[in-house]
Amino acid sequence: MAAINPSDLYLVDELFSEEERSVRDAVLKWVRARFLPLIEEHYEAGTFPLEVVPELGELGVFGATLPEEYGCAAVSATAYGLINQALEYGDSGLRSFVSVQSGLVMYPIFRYGSEEQRRRWLPLLASGERVGCFGLTEPNHGSNPGGMETRARPVDGGYLLNGAKAWITNGCLADVAVVWAKVGDGDGKSIRGFLVEKGMTGFATAEYRKKLSLRASVTSELFFKDVFVPTENVLPGVEGLRGPLSCLNQARYGIAWGAVGAAQFCYEAALRYGRERTQFDRPIAGFQLQQLKLSEMATALTRMQLIAWRLGQLKGEDRATPVMISLAKRDNVFQARRIARTAREIHGAMGIMLESQVMRHANNLESVYTYEGTHDVHHLILGEAITGLPAYS
Numbered sequence: 001m002a003a004i005n006p007s008d009l010y011l012v013d014e015l016f017s018e019e020e021r022s023v024r025d026a027v028l029k030w031v032r033a034r035f036l037p038l039i040e041e042h043y044e045a046g047t048f049p050l051e052v053v054p055e056l057g058e059l060g061v062f063g064a065t066l067p068e069e070y071g072c073a074a075v076s077a078t079a080y081g082l083i084n085q086a087l088e089y090g091d092s093g094l095r096s097f098v099s100v101q102s103g104l105v106m107y108p109i110f111r112y113g114s115e116e117q118r119r120r121w122l123p124l125l126a127s128g129e130r131v132g133c134f135g136l137t138e139p140n141h142g143s144n145p146g147g148m149e150t151r152a153r154p155v156d157g158g159y160l161l162n163g164a165k166a167w168i169t170n171g172c173l174a175d176v177a178v179v180w181a182k183v184g185d186g187d188g189k190s191i192r193g194f195l196v197e198k199g200m201t202g203f204a205t206a207e208y209r210k211k212l213s214l215r216a217s218v219t220s221e222l223f224f225k226d227v228f229v230p231t232e233n234v235l236p237g238v239e240g241l242r243g244p245l246s247c248l249n250q251a252r253y254g255i256a257w258g259a260v261g262a263a264q265f266c267y268e269a270a271l272r273y274g275r276e277r278t279q280f281d282r283p284i285a286g287f288q289l290q291q292l293k294l295s296e297m298a299t300a301l302t303r304m305q306l307i308a309w310r311l312g313q314l315k316g317e318d319r320a321t322p323v324m325i326s327l328a329k330r331d332n333v334f335q336a337r338r339i340a341r342t343a344r345e346i347h348g349a350m351g352i353m354l355e356s357q358v359m360r361h362a363n364n365l366e367s368v369y370t371y372e373g374t375h376d377v378h379h380l381i382l383g384e385a386i387t388g389l390p391a392y393s
């Protein structure tokens, strides 16, 4: 029997172009050599290793699908997916940093911004000289962002922003926040995107400490008290909830791929440990019960890889619908979460230790399961698509 690659049982690697593979391999090499040695210390301290941000810029991972004229790498949708996979092999917090900067900050500026906004922000965000965040969720409005209370009141030369945003990745770190607010007292149609800059009077942030998940990622609250945002900082190209939802689609796409990386890391760790650890005078991977777990993990990983690959093809052809992306985000994260927990089981007591890494991934995936549309909400999106009957309220 020919030797198999246990992490690629369906030879999915062959489905990628040489260029896509080389982009992925460069990021994976960096993750292994540079990021993995840092993560334990930062995870324990609850900090993000900011020193890697310029290196990520050099690797070309920020806004990687956007045009070169804005300092971006202009890679294919699939290559961007593989970048996310390689980053989340390291840590979901690392992938979150890049997803937010790329899909939730650079994408809306590129897609809905003025040419002046693009030229001002995109090259700096691409190089990592500036960091961005995305403010949609509020303390009272998570799964239902259309209910947002943050208001932008038109005044001479701009708007006065009042309200608060909750659970914002990179909030305290950000030089620019893409904030979604309702203009006046109108309905969902009046939602607009505002580029709120660090240092604007009345804009404050506070970091959530004591998180048990995504510890190596900064999560913050944003507060706006009569923050004057000039008209030139409003995204001119979009109005309504479709603005933020289209950004979430970009980020969810990256998550569907990223989950493959976290799952692969945990599966490989479990396989390695299962071969090395002996009990009753044999490697534990030789017991039927452990093989059942490992074979289920391998099957789930294969399915995840195929879903991500097909989604990448469709996205590259501009045919990936929000429902397809939703399906992939929900199921790949669900499978990754199961794989990470099973890897923890296979490690026995060692599995609860930071050094075995698998519980770090398992804990991270709790956040990934909840953000960018909870697992339940993605069931509702798919449910509506296949039945024609919305069941949100």
Ligand SMILES: Cc1cc2nc3c(=O)[nH]c(=O)nc-3n(C[C@H](O)[C@H](O)[C@H](O)COP(=O)(O)OP(=O)(O)OC[C@H]3O[C@@H](n4cnc5c(N)ncnc54)[C@H](O)[C@@H]3O)c2cc1C
Pocket: 100, 133, 134, 135, 136, 137, 141, 142, 143, 144, 166, 167, 168, 169, 170, 214, 219, 367, 370, 371, 372, 373, 374, 375, 376, 377, 380, 391, 392, 393
């Ligand atoms: C680490 C982290 C980082 C984040 N980063 C960002 C960010 O950068 N920017 C941003 O804007 N937001 C961010 N979020 C917020 C995230 O998107 C929200 O947490 C998510 O949308 C869920 O909202 P909620 O937590 O208020 O839960 P809720 O909406 O209150 O939901 C609570 C529970 O009820 C369920 N539920 C809700 N509605 C329904 C329904 N109609 N039918 C059935 N069940 C339902 C949910 O599935 C969930 O299980 C982040 C969250 C985390 C944890």
